[in-house]
Amino acid sequence: MTNNSSNSNNTNKDKLNKLAADNSIPSEIKNLISKSLSRRTVLAGVGGAGAAVALASCSSGGSSAENVRWANWTEYLDYDEETGENPSLVDFASANGIEVSYKEAILDNDEFTAPLLDKLRSKKDIGYDLVTLTDWMTARWIRLGYTATFTEGGIPNKANLISSLQNPSFDPGRTQSLPWQGIMAGVGWNTEKIPAGIKSIKDLFSPKNKGKVVVLSEMRDTMGLILTHLGIDPSKDFTEDQFMQGIDFLDKQVKDGIVIGVRGNEYTQELRDGNVWAVIGWSGDMFQLKAESDGKFDFALPEEGGIIANDNLMIPVTATNNAAVEKLINYYYDPAVAAKVAAFVNYVCPVEGAQAEMAKFDAELATSEFIFPTEKTKSQLKIFRALTAAEETKFQTAFQSVAGNA
Amino acid sequence: MAVISRPSGKVFALKDNKSAFPYLLLAPGLLWLFMFFILPIANLAQMSTKTSSGETGEFVQSYRFANFFDSFMDASGQFARSFLYATLATLIALAIAYPLAYAIAFKSGKLKNVLLVLVIAPFFVSFLLRTIAWKQILGEEGAVTAILRTLHIISPQTTLTSSAFAVVTGLAYNFLPFMTLPIYASLERIDPRTLEASGDLYANGFTTFRKVTLPLSMPGVVAGTLLTFIPAAGDYINANILGNPNTKMLGNVIEARFFKIVDYPTAAALSFTLMAAILILITFYIRKAGTEELV
Numbered sequence: 001m002t003n004n005s006s007n008s009n010n011t012n013k014d015k016l017n018k019l020a021a022d023n024s025i026p027s028e029i030k031n032l033i034s035k036s037l038s039r040r041t042v043l044a045g046v047g048g049a050g051a052a053v054a055l056a057s058c059s060s061g062g063s064s065a066e067n068v069r070w071a072n073w074t075e076y077l078d079y080d081e082e083t084g085e086n087p088s089l090v091d092f093a094s095a096n097g098i099e100v101s102y103k104e105a106i107l108d109n110d111e112f113t114a115p116l117l118d119k120l121r122s123k124k125d126i127g128y129d130l131v132t133l134t135d136w137m138t139a140r141w142i143r144l145g146y147t148a149t150f151t152e153g154g155i156p157n158k159a160n161l162i163s164s165l166q167n168p169s170f171d172p173g174r175t176q177s178l179p180w181q182g183i184m185a186g187v188g189w190n191t192e193k194i195p196a197g198i199k200s201i202k203d204l205f206s207p208k209n210k211g212k213v214v215v216l217s218e219m220r221d222t223m224g225l226i227l228t229h230l231g232i233d234p235s236k237d238f239t240e241d242q243f244m245q246g247i248d249f250l251d252k253q254v255k256d257g258i259v260i261g262v263r264g265n266e267y268t269q270e271l272r273d274g275n276v277w278a279v280i281g282w283s284g285d286m287f288q289l290k291a292e293s294d295g296k297f298d299f300a301l302p303e304e305g306g307i308i309a310n311d312n313l314m315i316p317v318t319a320t321n322n323a324a325v326e327k328l329i330n331y332y333y334d335p336a337v338a339a340k341v342a343a344f345v346n347y348v349c350p351v352e353g354a355q356a357e358m359a360k361f362d363a364e365l366a367t368s369e370f371i372f373p374t375e376k377t378k379s380q381l382k383i384f385r386a387l388t389a390a391e392e393t394k395f396q397t398a399f400q401s402v403a404g405n406a
Numbered sequence: 407m408a409v410i411s412r413p414s415g416k417v418f419a420l421k422d423n424k425s426a427f428p429y430l431l432l433a434p435g436l437l438w439l440f441m442f443f444i445l446p447i448a449n450l451a452q453m454s455t456k457t458s459s460g461e462t463g464e465f466v467q468s469y470r471f472a473n474f475f476d477s478f479m480d481a482s483g484q485f486a487r488s489f490l491y492a493t494l495a496t497l498i499a500l501a502i503a504y505p506l507a508y509a510i511a512f513k514s515g516k517l518k519n520v521l522l523v524l525v526i527a528p529f530f531v532s533f534l535l536r537t538i539a540w541k542q543i544l545g546e547e548g549a550v551t552a553i554l555r556t557l558h559i560i561s562p563q564t565t566l567t568s569s570a571f572a573v574v575t576g577l578a579y580n581f582l583p584f585m586t587l588p589i590y591a592s593l594e595r596i597d598p599r600t601l602e603a604s605g606d607l608y609a610n611g612f613t614t615f616r617k618v619t620l621p622l623s624m625p626g627v628v629a630g631t632l633l634t635f636i637p638a639a640g641d642y643i644n645a646n647i648l649g650n651p652n653t654k655m656l657g658n659v660i661e662a663r664f665f666k667i668v669d670y671p672t673a674a675a676l677s678f679t680l681m682a683a684i685l686i687l688i689t690f691y692i693r694k695a696g697t698e699e700l701v
Contacts, residue, residue: 110665117463140462211565219666254651260568261650269538274546275567389462396667404654405662406480 066098066324070130071105071112073311076181078344088340092331098324103128109137120146120316129319130328136220138177138312139170139386147176148315154326157333160352164378165310169235170386178329179310181341182348184283184373184381185221186301193277200302201229204278205253212277214261214270215250219399220384222262222280224307226250228382234307235382240394247398254402262403271297284347287370299370301380308348308381342371454674463668473675481659481676488656488680489687491570492639495577496585499634500627502578503585507626508619510586511593525586533580537647540576541567544648572648573655577638584633592626593619628695632688639684656680 077086089100105128106112112133116126133141141147150158161174171177187198193212198204204213215222224234226246232238253259260276261267268285270276272293286299313332315325331337335353342349343358349371359366369377387395400406454473456465478485510521528536544550544566554560566572596619604614642657649655656676663673 108665110668114463144461211563211568217666259651260565266538266647269541270567273542275541275565389460392462393458393667393669397669400662400666402651403662404484404649404651405658406667 066321068098068100068130068321068324068328069128070100070102070132070328071128072102072132072180073106074104076104076132076311076345076347077102078341088332088337091337092328096324096327096331098327100328106132109134113137113141119318120144123318125318125320126316128316129321129325131314131316132180132311133314134311135168135170135309135383136387136392138314140392141314141316142170142176143386143389146317148317148319148322149175150178150315150329151322151326154323155330155333157330160333160335160338162350162352162378164381165350165383168383168386171312177312177314178333179350180313180332181345182308182310182350184301184348184370185216185218185225185280185307185309186283186286186299187225187278188271188281188286188289188297188299189278190271190274190276191296191298193274197298198278198300198302201225201304204280204302205258207256207258209278210256210258211260212275213253213259213279214263214267214276215259215280216267216282217262217264217403218309219396220309221282221307222250223247223395223399224382224384225280225302225304228305228307229302233382234384236385238385240391243391243395244398247402250399251402283370284345287346287368301377305380305382306377308383310348310350310383339366346371348373450674450677453670454678456671458669458671463670465671470671473671474679477672477675478679480672481656484654484656484659485680485683487653488639489683491574491577491645491653491655492635492641494574495581495638496631496635498574498578499582499585500631503582503589503630504627507586507590507593511590511596522590525583525590529583534643534647536580537576537643540572540579540648544572544575567648568650570649570653573645573653576644576648577641580641580644581634581638584637585630588629588633589623589626592623592629596622624695628692632691636684636688640680 078088079085080087086102089102093099112131119126138147155178158174158178161178165179165182166174168174187201187204189198191197194209196203220234223243223246226249227234227238227242230242230246230249232242232246250259254262261270263270265285267276267279267281268289271279271289281299283299286297289297290299313329315322319325332341333351335351336357338349338351338354339357339361342351342354343362343365346368347370349355355366355372358371366372373381397406452467453465455467455469455471457468457470457473458464459466506525510518510525514521542548546565546567551560551566554566555562560566600618600622601614604618609617640657642655642661645653645655645658646661660673660676660680663669663676
């Protein structure tokens with residue numbers, strides 16, 4: 001039914017995908033990995049497409065089945081290892097007669113977008129009808145007019161979006177983007193080395209942790225937490241001066257030798273190896289670490305507040321089957337479906353009512369703060385505001401300079 | 407020389423032959439060079455003088471040659487570090503590779519092939535994984551740190567990971583085979599009779615090495631140092647994975663400019679400056695060391 005790229009060679013590919021998704025890994029290598037992946041994706045896709053055509057011709061009684069081409073990140077949808085299918089997509093296809101060709105095509109926001117720019121500018125088909133990109137890249141797409149506006153009433157389940165995500169600065173009222181899953185950034189630590197735990201950003205940068213702290217190379221997560229610590233709201237219109245205060249603060253931690261690295265996903269490995277005791281990290285990773293280590297690691301939002309970033313579903317302006325795509329988005333905003341996906345991917349679920357649905361099949365997981373933050377937690381989560389092009393360059397340059405890269 | 411001894415008619419025939427055949431033989435190579443070297447370089451060159459149009463990822467050609475100077479000044483620290491680390495790594499690799507190659511060439515007996523395979527063996531593992539492995543080798547729970555701490559060579563507070571030490575050792579390790587193999591090849595070619603002759607002339611072992619073996623192996627040393635230094639100077643994986651913010655190299659700056667800051671002109675200008683700097687250094691080095699016997 002679906003041309004899922006994850007259907008073949010799953011374990012190996014997962015490993016490659018993890019490598020490929022690792023921000024710390026140089027892009028050149030990521031390209032190599034993604035190239036080998038995409039070749040396989042093509043091969044797997046050929047088989048899948050054939051099957052889809054065969055099935056469609058049996059079931060749809062002659063009417064041409066619509067097809068939605070969806071680009072998403074790796075391991076970001078429920079997946080059945082035995083059948084090699086995405087159960088929720090199978091259900092969607094049989095209920096609506098819409099085939100979805102699902103591609104785990106996104107390994108990096110910039111690297112996914114860059115080759116599509118010319119086509120987006122000249123409004124030529126980019127090969128996808130639905131893309132899933134992170135807030136800041138979503139903001140850029142919307143700013144540049146690369147996204148289609150949702151049809152009024154086309155996605156009735158949009159009403160299920162949790163209230164805190166309804167009005168981000170880059171898309172007030174959510175007319176062009178809807179969150180797929182959310183990733184919280186907070187603090188993680190080794191409970192053996194730091195038994196008292198870390199309650200705030202101040203604790204994180206305590207001289208006691210000198211040389212044992214790593215922060216994320218994702219600027220918005222690291223700087224968002226630091227700005228919050230300095231009493232500056234990263235979701236509001238902070239000024240350049242305020243941002244630079246945050247940069248100076250981080251720079252001091254680096255110069256003092258407290259922060260030993262500015263890295264991507266590999267911070268989890270450094271925690272495991274014992275080289276690093278405390279991090280600014282992502283909820284999903286820490287959920288894994290905590291689960292596999294018998295409580296050796298823990299994660300919390302600092303008391304100053306945490307950062308949440310979402311990956312958003314968007315319809316490119318070049319799509320021609322918007323009604324079908326909106327049906328698909330609407331389907332995933334059904335709480336029962338959202339619960340199924342969330343139970344699989346363990347990221348923050350943006351759909352109201354999914355928690356109650358999950359409780360029906362996994363009561364324990366449904367209480368997980370990693371998937372369903374409580375009201376109190378949610379009130380502490382901020383979305384980093386959209387930046388102008390000039391700000392993006394200036395801020396990123398300053399951040400990279402602290403990381404030693406500029 | 408050989409040409410002269412041939413029947414002269416043939417030589418003339420060759421000289422007169424203006425067929426395109428040799429060029430056809432060259433064509434695949436030239437095409438390859440054109441597609442994957444000349445074109446990208448030209449593309450990079452025209453990018454290096456552009457300026458931002460105001461929108462992320464869009465640039466306009468404004469022939470701003472100041473890009474070269476500005477980017478160099480901004481990244482001078484990383485520039486210096488690239489050359490310092492690459493030089494250190496080359497020296498370390500040389501110090502390890504020469505005795506190793508010597509032992510393989512002269513003292514290994516039946517084990518020669520096994521040892522050669524062992525030198526190349528790390529290449530069967532991806533560069534990235536080999537580098538990540540060093541993180542564990544030098545890590546808190548690794549043997550190196552434990553031994554050095556027990557011997558009080560480093561203090562209990564000192565960590566080896568995320569340091570300049572880790573970056574340089576990583577570079578030396580990753581490029582070691584490039585140093586070992588050329589040296590081995592030139593040592594292996596040495597005629598044993600020259601060594602015997604040296605002994606006959608009452609030179610002791612050390613003098614023989616200094617006066618005969620070392621000079622004869624110099625082509626290998628020159629080739630090895632070039633093959634190590636050039637990639638090491640442009641490397642950014644070791645600094646990224648094994649270093650900290652204060653040990654970043656120029657490769658990291660270029661990578662961040664390309665992919666994080668989306669400032670292609672600066673990245674392109676820096677790439678050119680790095681290329682030019684390496685070329686100048688290498689030219690100087692080869693003038694000094696001589697290349698007659700390199701090929």
